[in-house]
Amino acid sequence: MIQLALAFFGLTALYMATGHNPRARRWAPLVGLCGQPFWIVFSVQAAAWGLLALSLAYSVVYVRGALLQWRSR
DSSP, rough: HHHHHHHHHHHHHHHHHHHOOOOHHHHHHHHHHHHHHHHHHHHTTTTHHHHHHHHHHHHHHHHHHHHHHHHHO
């Protein structure tokens, strides 16, 4: 179940971020951020501490992307 969530959120966010639709690009970081808890759980269960650090770094990048996409213009 966790691996399906990883694939779903990761691929959906990437698809949205690289498309031509500005509305989808705006939502992409939030979709990606929704997948981060699954990455964190997966990395802890696997004792993959490097992956945990990477997951936390991706979370920071997704938050930055969300702030940039959703700030008032």
